[in-house]
Amino acid sequence: AQKVTQAQTEISVVEKEDVTLDCVYETRDTTYYLFWYKQPPSGELVFLIRRNSFDEQNEISGRYSWNFQKSTSSFNFTITASQVVDSAVYFCALSEVNSGVYQKVTFGTGTKLQVIP
Amino acid sequence: NAGVTQTPKFQVLKTGQSMTLQCAQDMNHEYMSWYRQDPGMGLRLIHYSVGAGITDQGEVPNGYNVSRSTTEDFPLRLLSAAPSQTSVYFCASSYQVGTSGRPPYEQYFGPGTRLTVT
Numbered sequence: 701a702q703k704v705t706q707a708q709t710e711i712s713v714v715e716k717e718d719v720t721l722d723c724v725y726e727t728r729d730t731t732y733y734l735f736w737y738k739q740p741p742s743g744e745l746v747f748l749i750r751r752n753s754f755d756e757q758n759e760i761s762g763r764y765s766w767n768f769q770k771s772t773s774s775f776n777f778t779i780t781a782s783q784v785v786d787s788a789v790y791f792c793a794l795s796e797v798n799s800g801v802y803q804k805v806t807f808g809t810g811t812k813l814q815v816i817p
Numbered sequence: 818n819a820g821v822t823q824t825p826k827f828q829v830l831k832t833g834q835s836m837t838l839q840c841a842q843d844m845n846h847e848y849m850s851w852y853r854q855d856p857g858m859g860l861r862l863i864h865y866s867v868g869a870g871i872t873d874q875g876e877v878p879n880g881y882n883v884s885r886s887t888t889e890d891f892p893l894r895l896l897s898a899a900p901s902q903t904s905v906y907f908c909a910s911s912y913q914v915g916t917s918g919r920p921p922y923e924q925y926f927g928p929g930t931r932l933t934v935t
Contacts, residue, residue: 709857733922745860745907745926791859795922804875805850805924809859 702727704794706808713782714816721777721811723792729753734768734775735793739810745791751775782815789813819843823908823927830898830934838893838930840908847913849891850924853877853904860907866891867913898934906930 703726713719725734736748749759751768759766763780779786789812795805824839842849850865852875862875866885880902882894891910895902909924 706859735923743905743929745909747923747925750923793860804862804865804873806862806876807852807860809857 702729702732702794702796702806704792704806704808706790706792706811708811709809710812710814712814712816715784716781718778718780719782719813721779721790721792721813723775723777723808725773725775725792725794727794727796729796731796733795735795735805736766736775736777737791737793737807738788739791740788748777748790779813782813784815784817787813787815821908821910821925821927823906823930825930826928828930828932830895830932832898832900832934834898836895836898838895838906838908838932840891840893840927841889842891842910842925843889844910844912844925845888846910846925847888848922848924849885849908849910850875851881851883851891851893852907852909853902854907854929855904863893863906895932900934902932903934904932906932 705724732753734751738746738748756768765778767776789810791810792808793805821842847868851863852860854860861877863881864875864883866872869885869888872883872885885891907929908927911922911924
């Protein structure tokens with residue numbers, strides 16, 4: 701069975717500090733997708749990034765970057781120069797893909813990030 | 818294009834009552850799913866559907882039923898509400914394969930339904 705572990709329940713940082721959110725996953729499949737979602741205090745879920753199991757290139761988008769390492773089954777998310785607007789709960793998720801068909805998605809328990817001004 | 822819509826936004830039920838949470842999407846997504854979100858538990862998959870007429874159980878299906886008679890709609894039925902079903906419910910949808918240049922598998926979420934069972 702697939703599993704996603706976000707060991708950090710809550711993190712507090714001071715504005716402008718860098719912060720890394722950890723995500724470790726378990727799956728027996730060779731084809732899968734990993735995701736990060738953001739849930740701000742308003743409650744909606746916002747897609748941040750998708751990465752497939754065959755693409756281990758790290759990605760940077762503005763202040764956000766993601767480090768995917770298959771060898772350690774990790775897909776960590778770093779926010780550089782954090783801002784108060786980054787305060788949210790962040791979820792890592794994993795989906796298996798069977799013959800091109802999207803299967804069920806498993807979410808981690810989330811990491812609550814508080815950025816203090 | 819309304820995206821994913823959910824109704825109602827809030828609901829209070831008494832133990833034993835039944836009700837249906839509605840979910841609709843207008844993006845012609847093949848894949849739809851229901852999650853519940855509880856403090857400290859993240860989002861847990863209740864049921865999902867890979868296309869009209871096809872549904873399957875997720876992690877926590879007990880006490881819930883779904884059907885998918887059309888591509889657009891994926892209602893979630895609570896058969897006999899229990900206090901343990903107090904939660905926030907999210908519906909989500911996505912493409913199965915890239916369509917019109919859009920990437921597959923990225924889930925679009927509805928705004929959620931906050932359900933309280935007393």
